[in-house]
Structures are given as structure tokens and as C-alpha cells.
Amino acid sequence: MLNVIIVDDEEFARSSLYFLLQNNCENVHICGIAKSVDEATELLSNFDIDLIFLDIAMPGKNGFELIAEAKKNNSQVVFTTAFDQYALKAIKANALDYLLKPIDIDELKETVDKASAIIGENDLETDKKERLKNLSSTLNDGAEIRKLSLPNGQGYTLIELNEIIRIEADSNYSVFHLDNREKITVSRVLKEYEEILPEDQFVRIHKSSIVNLNYLKEYNSRNGLEVVLKNGEKIAVSRRRASIFVEKVKSYTRFTNDK
Known part of the structure; x- marks a missing residue:
């Protein structure tokens, strides 16, 4: 069973991902939902979290600023983001995965399966830490963005x-x-x-x-x-x-x- 948190400032994004996980991923236990990096940091201090579904663009602190806490807690990161797959090649090489909004059910299942396989292998602890370290460096350097997903209340407009x-x-x-x-x-x-x-x-x-x-x-x-x-x-x-x-x-x- 994977202990998971969802971090996103958009109510639609939080609720839709919650229901997708609940209805399609039996091996996931959602420990909490956060609207900000500060709320997510508090959850990480209270629970042993395996996997973080993390939005990037949030008011105040953005998702990048949670990477250090993820590394400290040895948690895997999956970005749920408005950026397209070309923009995130460098990030994908270091993060566990990313999911482009609106999230596809099959891609979500594949990501959770990947997380279960990796987190289940205890001998990969050093590799996990190194990947998160590399991810933090990659994000600080910035990545090329080619698309944006704009929230519209009922979903997203991709431009x-x-x-x-x-x-x-x-x-x-x-x-x-x-x-x-x-x-x-x-x-x-x-x-x-x-x-x-x-x-x-x-x-x-x-x-x-x-x-x-x-x-x-x-x-x-x-x-x-x-x-x-x-x-x-x-x-x-x-x-x-x-x-x-x-x-x-x-x-x-x-x-x-x-x-």
C-alpha cells in the first residue's frame, strides 16, 4: 500500500485526482490533500509518505520548493502539471514521473504501478535520493515550456x-x-x-x-x-x-x- 498526498491549489484538480485514485488504484492510501507547499510540508512531518502528486504552479511557494522536503523524507515525486511532454524530458529523467492535466486514467495507473515497483525495492534508497537531488537541480535551472494548461472552473484549456x-x-x-x-x-x-x-x-x-x-x-x-x-x-x-x-x-x- 502506497501512502500518498495530493498537492494542488485548484479545487477541481484536487478533487478529480482524488476520485481517480480512489476509483482506479486499490493499492493507494491517500493520507491527505494540501492546497499549498506549507500544508504539504506539514503532512510530510506527520505521515510517512511514499508518493507526492505535486502541482508546479501554485500561489506563494511553487511546487519546486517542496522538492527539498521530499528529498529529506525520501518521498517520490510525480508532477501533475500544465507543461507538455517535450518541456519535461529533463524532469522526467529524474522525477518518478509526471502527469499532464487533465489526467488520463491509464497514465495514472501506469504511474502508480511504477511507483509501487520502485518503492518496493529497498535497495534503491540511494538511487531515490540521488534522483530527487538531480530533480531539484534540474528544476532550479528551469525547463523549456511549450504549452500551458489554463484552469477554467470545469477543467482546463490547453494552449x-x-x-x-x-x-x-x-x-x-x-x-x-x-x-x-x-x-x-x-x-x-x-x-x-x-x-x-x-x-x-x-x-x-x-x-x-x-x-x-x-x-x-x-x-x-x-x-x-x-x-x-x-x-x-x-x-x-x-x-x-x-x-x-x-x-x-x-x-x-x-x-x-x-x-
């Missing part, structure tokens, strides 16, 4: 990064403006996406705006520094972020010209 023109802050929400003219509003703050998205392509130019440099047409200082996007939108660049923005554009231009 390609190259579809995103810009992201706009709206109080505690983020509004994604896509190249098909669709807008998707997500109940996450802009800072979370600033931390997740590739910084060489997505730049925060204002407290309320992140732009995709793929859609940058020009920038000028006629009315204060502003950017003009390929769809004709004009967006102000804050003074505090202006120098960083200009440097990012220079680096991005050099990179694309070298391709």
Missing part, C-alpha cells in the same frame, strides 16, 4: 505558448489575449506566469502587462516608452522596467537573427 500575444493583469486574475482573438481569464495573478514563462520570450513591461516578443512590431519613446504589437495594440512600458525590456529585446533580436 500553445506561441498563441499568446500578451497577458493582462485584472486584479487577482490574468487575462490571456490569444492570436485567434480569443481571451481567456484565469484566477491566477500575473506574477505566477511571469515566473513560469520563458523569460527570453515573455517580458513583463508593466505591473499589468506581459508581452510575447514574437508579436512585437516596434517600440518607441514618442509618448513615453511604449510597444506596438503586430495586432496594432499599443502598451506602455513602465520606467522601472524600460531598461530591462530594451536589453531583452536586443538579446531576443540577436537570438532570432542567429537562427
Whole structure:
């Protein structure tokens, strides 16, 4: 029997994974469900946890920050994430596994079977510690992301990064403006996406705006520094972020010209 915890800030994600495990994995005992890294840390201190189903993008501390506790407690980690399989090749080499949201039942069963086999072999304790150590290092280095899974209340909308023109802050929400003219509003703050998205392509130019440099047409200082996007939108660049923005554009231009 595997002692398991689920760590995810989204209620839909927590409940759906809970029921999938309960109904399809007889060898799993769910010791607790956490909405944050701090809650998960408390569970790890109270239970001998074999397996953590861990979301990455969460408010406050993200899933990466639980890796050290997982290593300390000798727990295996399975990411339940919005990132696609290409982005996670490096992570998959070191983590036990990952599951792309929305979670597929057959993939979940396969992951639990894999966990049972590995955790059942006591002589692999050193290998487990080393894999978690490598995973922590990989995550600190960052990984290439090509897709995002945006929660919509009833499930998820999967989008390609190259579809995103810009992201706009709206109080505690983020509004994604896509190249098909669709807008998707997500109940996450802009800072979370600033931390997740590739910084060489997505730049925060204002407290309320992140732009995709793929859609940058020009920038000028006629009315204060502003950017003009390929769809004709004009967006102000804050003074505090202006120098960083200009440097990012220079680096991005050099990179694309070298391709």
C-alpha cells in the first residue's frame, strides 16, 4: 500500500485526482490533500509518505520548493502539471514521473504501478535520493515550456505558448489575449506566469502587462516608452522596467537573427 498526498491549489484538480485514485488504484492510501507547499510540508512531518502528486504552479511557494522536503523524507515525486511532454524530458529523467492535466486514467495507473515497483525495492534508497537531488537541480535551472494548461472552473484549456500575444493583469486574475482573438481569464495573478514563462520570450513591461516578443512590431519613446504589437495594440512600458525590456529585446533580436 502506497501512502500518498495530493498537492494542488485548484479545487477541481484536487478533487478529480482524488476520485481517480480512489476509483482506479486499490493499492493507494491517500493520507491527505494540501492546497499549498506549507500544508504539504506539514503532512510530510506527520505521515510517512511514499508518493507526492505535486502541482508546479501554485500561489506563494511553487511546487519546486517542496522538492527539498521530499528529498529529506525520501518521498517520490510525480508532477501533475500544465507543461507538455517535450518541456519535461529533463524532469522526467529524474522525477518518478509526471502527469499532464487533465489526467488520463491509464497514465495514472501506469504511474502508480511504477511507483509501487520502485518503492518496493529497498535497495534503491540511494538511487531515490540521488534522483530527487538531480530533480531539484534540474528544476532550479528551469525547463523549456511549450504549452500551458489554463484552469477554467470545469477543467482546463490547453494552449500553445506561441498563441499568446500578451497577458493582462485584472486584479487577482490574468487575462490571456490569444492570436485567434480569443481571451481567456484565469484566477491566477500575473506574477505566477511571469515566473513560469520563458523569460527570453515573455517580458513583463508593466505591473499589468506581459508581452510575447514574437508579436512585437516596434517600440518607441514618442509618448513615453511604449510597444506596438503586430495586432496594432499599443502598451506602455513602465520606467522601472524600460531598461530591462530594451536589453531583452536586443538579446531576443540577436537570438532570432542567429537562427
